[in-house]
Amino acid sequence: MRTAALLMLAALLPGGCATPTPAPRVPTPVIADGSERLPVLKPIRVGPHSWYVEGLPGVASQGNQGYNSNAGFVVTPAGVVVIDTLGTPALGRALIEAIRSVTRQPIVRVILTHFHADHFYGLEAFKALDVETYAQVAAIRYTDSPEARRRHAQRARDLMPWVQARDRLFTADYWIDGHAGFTLGGVRFELTHLGPAHSPEDLIVQVIDDQVLYSGDILFAGRIPYVGEADSREWLATTARLLAFQPRVMVAGHGRASHDPNRDLVLTRDYIADLRARMARAVTTLTDFDTAYAAEDWSQWSRLPAFEDAHRANAYNIYLQVEQEALQGDAQSGDPP
Numbered sequence: 001m002r003t004a005a006l007l008m009l010a011a012l013l014p015g016g017c018a019t020p021t022p023a024p025r026v027p028t029p030v031i032a033d034g035s036e037r038l039p040v041l042k043p044i045r046v047g048p049h050s051w052y053v054e055g056l057p058g059v060a061s062q063g064n065q066g067y068n069s070n071a072g073f074v075v076t077p078a079g080v081v082v083i084d085t086l087g088t089p090a091l092g093r094a095l096i097e098a099i100r101s102v103t104r105q106p107i108v109r110v111i112l113t114h115f116h117a118d119h120f121y122g123l124e125a126f127k128a129l130d131v132e133t134y135a136q137v138a139a140i141r142y143t144d145s146p147e148a149r150r151r152h153a154q155r156a157r158d159l160m161p162w163v164q165a166r167d168r169l170f171t172a173d174y175w176i177d178g179h180a181g182f183t184l185g186g187v188r189f190e191l192t193h194l195g196p197a198h199s200p201e202d203l204i205v206q207v208i209d210d211q212v213l214y215s216g217d218i219l220f221a222g223r224i225p226y227v228g229e230a231d232s233r234e235w236l237a238t239t240a241r242l243l244a245f246q247p248r249v250m251v252a253g254h255g256r257a258s259h260d261p262n263r264d265l266v267l268t269r270d271y272i273a274d275l276r277a278r279m280a281r282a283v284t285t286l287t288d289f290d291t292a293y294a295a296e297d298w299s300q301w302s303r304l305p306a307f308e309d310a311h312r313a314n315a316y317n318i319y320l321q322v323e324q325e326a327l328q329g330d331a332q333s334g335d336p337p
């Protein structure tokens with residue numbers, strides 16, 4: 001296994017001052033494996049070198065062709081660094097087209113913030129370019145896991161023809177253990193493992209020169225977060241650590257980038273805290289989940305995208321976690337179970 005030490009070698013690459021990139025020309029990508037057109041990926045500039053494309057609200061669906069998450073890219077004089085690759089191979093190709101619309105620099109490196117389907121299934125398109133892919137070491141076995149196969153089968157069912165059962169799941173070439181950084185074309189990148197929060201391998205990427213931070217799914221903007229198996233207590237603590245970075249711009253894994261993260265990107269924190277408080281009340285009063293869920297007024301969250309698809313399952317997962325925490329707490333304090 002090659003580690004972060006290799007990343008440091010990149011610091012020796014020749015650098016220089018960034019030249020301004022031209023205004024974006026929005027492409028209409030033509031895809032090779034279907035007659036339908038993809039959603040148009042419009043590059044949005046958030047710093048001298050830093051860009052992102054913004055996925056559509058809600059969960060991945062036929063309607064949005066799996067385009068429900070963000071991806072970033074950073075243009076340096078020595079090549080382009082991509083942060084996440086979107087949720088289908090075709091979207092990966094569309095992202096490459098979007099990058100091509102703003103620079104002719106080669107794409108040299110991909111960093112994955114985590115291994116959820118909507119953020120890395122586009123990696124196939126980048127593998128064809130022979131890029132180096134980096135991710136956090138907690139995910140080193142993910143693509144060989146039963147969980148990955150289950151998720152892939154679900155996506156192939158729900159997102160045909162954009163995801164197909166015969167597609168191969170690609171993974172990283174280099175694994176980062178702890179903190180890592182590199183300089184490319186004079187632009188400094190810092191990669192920090194903030195997981196386990198939304199996933200065990202959550203990796204955030206800071207573009208130091210631009211004061212831009214790509215947070216992956218530790219923060220969701222403008223939609224109900226996806227909790228899944230995440231440890232909500234850890235996640236809550238991590239949102240506080242992340243907001244303390246105070247970048248000029250933060251690009252979350254979903255939704256609009258923010259110039260004021262402490263105002264715009266607190267939804268994830270507030271949502272998880274609210275769910276934990278309500279479910280803790282249910283657990284304390286020995287109320288079963290269905291009864292507790294039905295008795296709660298969810299109108300504070302119900303208008304947000306992905307509520308119908310994600311909220312009840314989020315509440316249930318958090319109920320189980322809080323129950324488990326209560327049992328452990330009792331065990332530690334010596335109270336009878």
Ligand SMILES: [Zn+2]
Binds near residue numbers: 226
């Ligand atoms: Zn995710």
